[in-house]
Amino acid sequence: MFTTYLYKAFGLTIKSDIELPELPLALGDFDVTVSLGATPVSIENPLFKGVRFESSHNEFLLKIDHIASFYVTAGKHIVIQTASNASFDEVRLFLLGSAFGALIHQRGLLPFHGSSVKINSSATIFSGHSGAGKSTLAAAFHKKGYPMLSDDVSVISLTDQGIAYVQPGYPQMKLWSDSIKNLGGEPSSYKTIRKQLEKHCIPIVECFQKEAIPLQNIFIVAASNLGELNVRPAKGIEKFNLLRNHTYRFNFIAGAEMQTNHFNYISAIAKEVNVFALTRPTGKFIFDEMIEMILACTK
Known part of the structure; x- marks a missing residue:
């Protein structure tokens, strides 16, 4: 008998x-289907075509050599055609990352490239380019007892009144070996996300926020050689551009309708949410000081 799962x-x-062992089990009606099957060779009349992907308003095709191709349609369906001898760990990595990123864009929501925690009954997102320390910062907050909402990608929805909410992701963090050590853990205790990559999957056993909560603050983290820890509020066009530039898989947005929806989301968030630019010294693990500074901003 063919088995299906609800998550x-x-x-x-x-x-x-x-x-999908990373995800919590669910009951009831479903919003999205994930199935194994044949994917098309290409999308008919794509609005955008990249090296590995092509997209239109309601279709998205991603091809990862030696792993799988993913066909995402209407914000509701993902079909996966796996390569021979593909590792399902790697298939799930791209499914829960880029494929779901495309699906979330198709649903008219905003996938934001950042990790989120609950502070003072609302959500705070830590964003930044790769290596900025956003996941490590969220993990440091979690270690101090702050509930985790999502790692790496935080999905933002808007109410009819324009209030931004962060939806819970799933109870797992992905951290580099050095970050695990600096947080007092042992990297060898955790499975790596891909072969020959020193990044590990850390299950969140407790203190995971299971319900959506309002978004209050976003911190855009950057490393600097100046050697100082600094935070300042972003204003005006800088605020808008930071939100735009840290949208997850921004290049997946295809066509005027999706572009307009994304602009409206960014504009609403810029109006209602505090955005800060946080600079930390390169190569220094000073997350206790960063936490103290962030908490002072979120009072």
Whole structure:
């Protein structure tokens, strides 16, 4: 008998043909299907075509050599065609990352490239380019007892009144070996996300925020050689551009309708949410000081 699974992630209930052990189980009606099958060679009349992907308003095709191709349609369906001898760990990595990023864009929501925690009954997102320390900062907050909402990608929805909410992702963090050590852990205790990559999957056993909560603050983290820890509020066009530039898989947005929706989301968030530019010294693990500074900003 063919087995299907029901899971919860990103505020969606997912019916899946494949087991997704990272995700919590769910009950009831589903919003999204994940199935194994044949994917098209290409999309008919794509609005954008990149090296690995092509997209239109309601279709998205991603091809990862030696792993899988992912066909995402209408914000509701993901079909996966796996390569021979593909590692399902790697298939799930791209499914829960880029494929769901495309699906979330299709649903008219905003996937933001950042990790989020609950502070003072609302959500705070830590964003930044790769290596900035956003996941490590969220993990440091979590270690101090702050509930985790999502790692790496935080899905933002808007109410009819324009209030931004962060949807819970799934209870797992991905951290580099050095970050695990600096947080007092042992990297060898955790599975790596891909072969020959020193980044590990850390299950969140407790203190995971399971319900969506309002978004109050976003900190854009950057490393600097100046050697000083500094935070300042972003204003005006800088604020808008920071939100735009840290949208997850921004290049997946195809066509005028999706572009308009994204502009409206960014504008609403810029109006209602505090955005800060946080600079930390390169090569120094000073997350206790960063936490203290962030908490002072979120009072």
